[in-house]
Amino acid sequence: MTAGRDPDQFTTTGWPWRPGNEFRLLADGGEFFARMLQAIDAASRYVLLEMYLVRSGAVATRFIEAFARCARRGVRVCLVLDAFGALGFTRADRRRLLDAGVELRLFNPLRLRNRLANLLRDHRKLLLTDGSVAFVGGAGLTDDFAPGGPRGAWRELMVEIEGPVISDWQRAFARTWRRCGPELALPEPPPSEPRAGGAAGRLALSEARQRSVLANGVLRRIDCAATRAWIMSAYFVPSRRFRKALRRAARRGVDVRLLVPGARTDHPWVRQAARRFYGRMLRNGVKIFEYQPRMLHAKMILCDDWVSVGSSNLDRWSFRWNLEANQEIADARFADAAAALFERDFAVSRALSRRHWRQRAWLDRLREGIAGVLDRQLDRWR
Numbered sequence: 001m002t003a004g005r006d007p008d009q010f011t012t013t014g015w016p017w018r019p020g021n022e023f024r025l026l027a028d029g030g031e032f033f034a035r036m037l038q039a040i041d042a043a044s045r046y047v048l049l050e051m052y053l054v055r056s057g058a059v060a061t062r063f064i065e066a067f068a069r070c071a072r073r074g075v076r077v078c079l080v081l082d083a084f085g086a087l088g089f090t091r092a093d094r095r096r097l098l099d100a101g102v103e104l105r106l107f108n109p110l111r112l113r114n115r116l117a118n119l120l121r122d123h124r125k126l127l128l129t130d131g132s133v134a135f136v137g138g139a140g141l142t143d144d145f146a147p148g149g150p151r152g153a154w155r156e157l158m159v160e161i162e163g164p165v166i167s168d169w170q171r172a173f174a175r176t177w178r179r180c181g182p183e184l185a186l187p188e189p190p191p192s193e194p195r196a197g198g199a200a201g202r203l204a205l206s207e208a209r210q211r212s213v214l215a216n217g218v219l220r221r222i223d224c225a226a227t228r229a230w231i232m233s234a235y236f237v238p239s240r241r242f243r244k245a246l247r248r249a250a251r252r253g254v255d256v257r258l259l260v261p262g263a264r265t266d267h268p269w270v271r272q273a274a275r276r277f278y279g280r281m282l283r284n285g286v287k288i289f290e291y292q293p294r295m296l297h298a299k300m301i302l303c304d305d306w307v308s309v310g311s312s313n314l315d316r317w318s319f320r321w322n323l324e325a326n327q328e329i330a331d332a333r334f335a336d337a338a339a340a341l342f343e344r345d346f347a348v349s350r351a352l353s354r355r356h357w358r359q360r361a362w363l364d365r366l367r368e369g370i371a372g373v374l375d376r377q378l379d380r381w382r
Helices: 029-042 058-072 091-099 112-119 166-179 213-224 240-251 268-275 278-283 316-321 332-347 354-358 362-379
Strands: 018-027 046-051 076-082 103-107 126-129 133-137 157-162 199-206 228-232 255-261 287-291 300-303 306-310 322-330 349-351
Touching: 018 029, 018 322, 018 332, 029 058, 029 126, 029 133, 029 157, 046 058, 046 166, 058 076, 058 091, 076 166, 091 103, 103 166, 126 166, 133 166, 133 306, 133 322, 157 166, 157 306, 157 322, 166 199, 199 213, 213 240, 213 300, 213 306, 213 322, 228 240, 228 332, 240 255, 240 278, 255 268, 255 332, 268 362, 278 287, 278 354, 287 332, 300 332, 306 332, 316 322, 332 349
Parallel strands: 046 076, 076 103, 228 255, 255 287
Antiparallel strands: 018 157, 018 199, 046 126, 126 133, 133 157, 199 322, 228 300, 287 349, 300 306, 306 322
């Protein structure tokens, strides 16, 4: 980046709140992929993408073609893909990007000599164009998120962003880009005037193996919640601190709800590891809903009128080993939109009860116990 604030400065102290932004919640791939592709096609100066999960297929092909069109008309296109998350991205597709003039970097390529350092992954999902619009959430560029599949598209959310907070997202991307090679060397986005009636927003990042500003921020919001604390997570294996915060909030009368995957999940043992905590949370008044229609992959937190949407599942593994990124929004209107989406998903979910939970099958208890042992062993890795 050009002269200005050090992009590292907010790693441990948190990023500033920026007023006057516009945020739009996008539900499922049929909506957010179309908006993302429109933004790429409209770009005139640069396109930045930071992505964990990329797998060759129809969705990836549409984005490859859009990136290639941009590069051929002189737009700078910079992609950071996680080396592990992009294992399913074929060499031929990578070559198509490079031949079109796209700048492609891989985050933390897998090497035997790296040993446990191979576990460090970039789990963030960010698309930013021309310093004017960005998309942040939990989606990957794979056919799993596209409508029309035999088992239905994975349930996912992205948030479309315009306004002053865009400059911080560009600084965050530049920092990851620098970890994979030379500086990004793009000029700072021009200052964006706060929009009348816009919402306050800020970045919440989690840097692997460092104090997580993202995690601590969510914990503070749960502890301060007065009316509601609702969490949607695909792989919710929370730390003791999170479990205690949720139980405390429920005991003081806050409406605490968890929306988690049902039987349709791509990581059944992670689900079993999480379920071993359900009994105590149910006894303390936490309401737990298992999403039924399809695979739940979305990540969103709603505490009163504060919302956080992004890549983080709020699990211990992610905070230890992953780079994560969420958009925080403090706005009653956006919170109402998030609450309405939650309510629609609660309506098609299975609500767990204390009585039925005590009566669950012995085989389920055995699976939870085995998954718990594995989880504790993995938690000891440093």
